[in-house]
Amino acid sequence: MQSSSRWAGSITKATHDQWALARRGQAAHLDSLESGVRSLKRRLSLALGAKGSRHAPGGYRSRREWHAKARRLAVLEDRLAQVRQDFEAGIVHVVRGGKRLLNTRHHLDQAQLSEEQWRARWEAGRFFLQADGESGKRYGNETIRLTPDGRVSIRLPAPLEYLANAPHGRYVLSCRVAFAHRGAEWADRVEANRAVAYRIHLDVERGRWYITASWTRPKARTLPLVAACAQGVVGVDMNADHLAAYRLDPHGNPVGDPERFSFDLTGRAAHRDARVRHALTRLLHWTRRTGAQAIAIEDLDFATGKTREKHGRRKRFRQLISGMPIARLRARIVSMATVLGIAVVAVDPAYTSKWGARHWAEPLTSSKRTMTRHDAAAVAIGRRALGHPVRRRTVPPRHHRSDGGGPRTVQTEPGSLGCEGPGRPATGRAHDARARAGKERTRGTSASSTVRDARSASRWVQDPLLQTE
Structure with missing residues (x-):
C-alpha cells in the first residue's frame, strides 16, 4: 500500500496514542490486583471474627466466607501472574471499538441487535480520519483543513490524487461544519494559524458524520x-x-x-x-x-x-x-x-x-x-x-469572667486593645473567715489565675472579624 508521509505519520501517531493508553490502563490494573491480593492475604491470616482497626478491616465472619475468599485469592493470583508477565514483556491488548462492543457479539439478543447492526458498529469503530495540527500552517492543519466559515478539505495521499476536486490534491466536502461548544475559541485559533487536531468519525446510531477539534492549552499559571x-x-x-x-x-x-x-x-x-x-x-x-x-x-x-x-x-x-x-x-x-x-x-x-x-x-x-x-x-x-480553622469561634463566658461560665478556649492576640488582662491579686480580696468556716473553697486561688492568664497568652488567634453569633 502506498501512502504519503503525512498520512503515515497520522496512522503512527494514532497507534502510539492507543498503545500508551492501553499501557497506562494495564499498569493501573496491575496495581489494583496487587492491592487486592495483599488485602486478601492479610485478612485470611487473621482469626475468624477478629476485630479490625480504623484503617484496616478485621478477619472474616465465618468459615464459609473464609473459604470463598481463599478461592478468590487463588483466582486473583493467577490473573496477577498473567498481567505481570504481559507488563514486563510490553504486551498490551487493544480492541478497536472497545472490548464491550466485542463481547456484545456473543449476546446479540440481550443487546437487541442484529448481526448486520453489530457489524456496522464494529466497522465504524475502525473507520475514521485523524490528523494532528501544525502551528504556522494555514488554518493550523495541512492534512484536514477547516476554514473559519466551516468548509472542510482533506489532503489526499499521492495514489488517490485523481479523486481530488480541488487544486493541490485536495478533496472538499460538500457540507459545512459548525462548533456549538467553544466555537469562538476555535475560530480565534484557526485565524491565527495555530495548531488544531481534527478527527472525523461516523455515528452509526444517528447515521451522521462528526468532526472533533482539539488543541493544547498552555500550562496554568501558578498564583500565590x-x-x-x-x-x-x-x-x-x-x-x-x-x-x-x-x-x-x-x-x-x-x-x-x-x-x-x-x-x-x-x-x-x-x-x-x-x-x-x-x-x-x-x-x-x-x-x-x-x-x-x-x-x-x-x-x-x-x-x-x-x-x-x-x-x-x-x-x-x-x-x-x-x-x-x-x-x-x-x-x-x-x-x-x-x-x-x-x-x-x-x-x-x-x-x-x-x-x-x-x-x-x-x-x-x-x-x-x-x-x-x-x-x-x-x-x-x-x-x-x-487558612482559617473549620471550627467557629467560641462564645465568651455567660455571666462573669471567672470559672463559673467556663474558661475561654480562644482569646484575642496578646497586646491587642481590649485584651483580657490579669485580674486583681488574690491578696486584695477580703475574705470573711467566719462566714466560710467549715465550707470548702470553691473559687480559684492565685495559682489558678496564673494558669488562666498563661492560657490566654497562647498563640491560637482568631481573626477579629470572624462571625461570633
Whole structure:
C-alpha cells in the first residue's frame, strides 16, 4: 500500500496514542490486583471474627466466607501472574471499538441487535480520519483543513490524487461544519494559524458524520495563595449527583446563600461527560458573578478505596464512591477554570463534612435558608483554603469572667486593645473567715489565675472579624 508521509505519520501517531493508553490502563490494573491480593492475604491470616482497626478491616465472619475468599485469592493470583508477565514483556491488548462492543457479539439478543447492526458498529469503530495540527500552517492543519466559515478539505495521499476536486490534491466536502461548544475559541485559533487536531468519525446510531477539534492549552499559571484568595473563595463540596458551593469572604465568613449544581450520571458516556461539563460551566460562571477569583475543592482520591475488602458488606457505600466522577471533575475543573482566569485551591478533605455539619449547619440555618450537610461542608472547605480553622469561634463566658461560665478556649492576640488582662491579686480580696468556716473553697486561688492568664497568652488567634453569633 502506498501512502504519503503525512498520512503515515497520522496512522503512527494514532497507534502510539492507543498503545500508551492501553499501557497506562494495564499498569493501573496491575496495581489494583496487587492491592487486592495483599488485602486478601492479610485478612485470611487473621482469626475468624477478629476485630479490625480504623484503617484496616478485621478477619472474616465465618468459615464459609473464609473459604470463598481463599478461592478468590487463588483466582486473583493467577490473573496477577498473567498481567505481570504481559507488563514486563510490553504486551498490551487493544480492541478497536472497545472490548464491550466485542463481547456484545456473543449476546446479540440481550443487546437487541442484529448481526448486520453489530457489524456496522464494529466497522465504524475502525473507520475514521485523524490528523494532528501544525502551528504556522494555514488554518493550523495541512492534512484536514477547516476554514473559519466551516468548509472542510482533506489532503489526499499521492495514489488517490485523481479523486481530488480541488487544486493541490485536495478533496472538499460538500457540507459545512459548525462548533456549538467553544466555537469562538476555535475560530480565534484557526485565524491565527495555530495548531488544531481534527478527527472525523461516523455515528452509526444517528447515521451522521462528526468532526472533533482539539488543541493544547498552555500550562496554568501558578498564583500565590494570598493573591488567589484576596477576593474570597468559593468552597465546593463534590458529591455523586451534585456540587454544593458556598461563597466566603477573605475573613472566612459565609456570604449570601448556598448554591447547588446537579448532574445526572446515567446514560451514555458522552451524555454523562456533557452533563458534568455543563454543571462545571454553571459553577464557574456563578463564581465570576460573585466576584471571587478562586475555587476550593477537596483533594479526594478513591482509586484504592473502592474494594470490598476495605469496606466489607457496605455495598451501597461502595456504589456511592464508585459512582462519584472525582478524577473527571478534578481534571475538567482545572482546565475550564484556567480559561476563565479562576484559580483552583486543593485542600485536605479530612473531616470537612463532619466538622462542617457540627459547626456551621445550625448557625446558618434560618427561616429562609435550609442548610444541608453538603452546604456546611462547602463552608468548611472554603475556610480551610483561606487558612482559617473549620471550627467557629467560641462564645465568651455567660455571666462573669471567672470559672463559673467556663474558661475561654480562644482569646484575642496578646497586646491587642481590649485584651483580657490579669485580674486583681488574690491578696486584695477580703475574705470573711467566719462566714466560710467549715465550707470548702470553691473559687480559684492565685495559682489558678496564673494558669488562666498563661492560657490566654497562647498563640491560637482568631481573626477579629470572624462571625461570633
